[in-house]
Amino acid sequence: MSTHREIRLRTRPERGLPAPEDLELVTTARPEPAPGELLLRNRWFVVSAALRTLIGGGVKDAPFPPVEPGDPLPGAAVGEVASAPDGSGLRPGDLVLHWQGWREYAVVSPSLVTPVGDTLPDPVAHLSQGRTAYAALTRGAELRPGDTVLVTGGAGAVGTMAGQIARLLGAGRIIGTTGSPAKVQHLVTALGYDAAVVRGAAAPFAAQLAEAAPDGIDVVLDTVGGEQLSAALAAARPGARAVLVGALAGQLDPEGDGATARVELDTFPLILRRISLRGFSPLDHPETDAEWRDRFGDWLRAGTITFPHVRVAGMERAAQALREVMEGRHLGAVVVELP
Structure with a gap:
């Protein structure tokens, strides 16, 4: 046998x-x-x-x-x-x-x-996980040239691809978040990010975000949820688009079971600034499968993405x-x- x-x-x-x-x-x-x-x-x-x-x-x-x-x-x-x-x-x-x-x-x-x-x-x-990032940016957020983009969990499997993809799609400024100060330099020097915000640093997260994006945020690609999503939406510009593809704050909560991902939001800014907030899965856009693989292959061979x-x-x-x-x-x- x-x-x-x-x-x-x-x-x-x-x-x-x-x-x-x-x-x-x-x-x-x-x-x-x-x-x-x-x-x-x-x-x-x-x-x-x-x-x-x-x-x-x-x-x-x-x-x-x-x-x-x-x-x-x-x-x-x-x-x-x-x-x-x-x-x-x-x-x-x-x-x-x-x-x-x-x-x-x-x-x-x-x-x-x-x-x-x-x-x-x-x-x-x-x-x-590049297809998730690509589909979320092109279909979920409908990224526009010059947009300021925030990616939560910038050092993760989705985030390390998202910064590079946003850069190739024409984003104006790209900010990533991470829980590790040691990863900040790599995000900025190798993965397309202009700045990185560190969860758990001495400075409050919202204050770091305000410094990194003084003019506000147009697109939020959220893989984390929790405090980071709350701060991102508070910093969002009028007409901003937030796309949720993960909930790591809940999934990796050592006090929980990974099955809930709670977040506290002030809905007034969402209404008054016409901010859109949507859950997203690339499975809803099957056309992005071959589209992503073709573009990914071209970018890899050209050396413009890793x-x-x-x-x-x-x-x-x-x-x-x-x-x-x-x-x-x-x-x-x-x-x-x-x-």
Whole structure:
């Protein structure tokens, strides 16, 4: 019998962020494809802080169900086709993007994978969160040349792409937020930001933001929520557009379960300044998938954009990598590379 390894949720933590001991690396029977299914050998998968919400019990209307004890973790992955049914258009050796990471082998319907092809010079770049940032800026916020843009969570998987994309789309001034003073220099020198605001610094967050954007903010791309969203909207100019793509303040609250993300807002400024506030998912704009990949590929080859990420070698390090992502230890995305 052929075997493979996968990482499962062992226990749901009653309090605090999931720890490596809440996960387990299990050797089990390798999945076998039914007629019409693909067998994939995973090469890379991404480690996402959003898993905290699924581990904590999930939220209503989320695209993924909660992870129960004993379940393997889900996540975006690039896999190599090991076997493919006739008529699928795929052959052994082809690389595809799918959502069954955290395991060495996966069985997937051909309709649920995206062939990687040669659109991007590095197949790992298909695991970037750039499409989320691109769709949010072009469709959600309808970014205009010269706009002042604020990206909360500027050092995260979405934020490290968003600053660069906003610059390429013609933003006038771009400000990022981060909880790490050590990341400020990298945001400003390498990732398209003109200034960075540090959560938890000596100066109040709102005061730092006012100094970084003295004329106000036109576009807010929010991945965090909480205090940062409140301050961003208070600094928004008339007609500003705020697009919410994440809620890290709630998801990574060590006192919560990752399933709520509360924020206190003064609605008077929203009304009087005609500020729009909308939740956003790139899934509502499927046309941005190919559009983003084409532009991303061109930008990568031209050297005008990078994919900031950390590669972690082997399944054995994945559980610790998840904890490090939730603690904000890395800049950009974290990708587990399988031999």
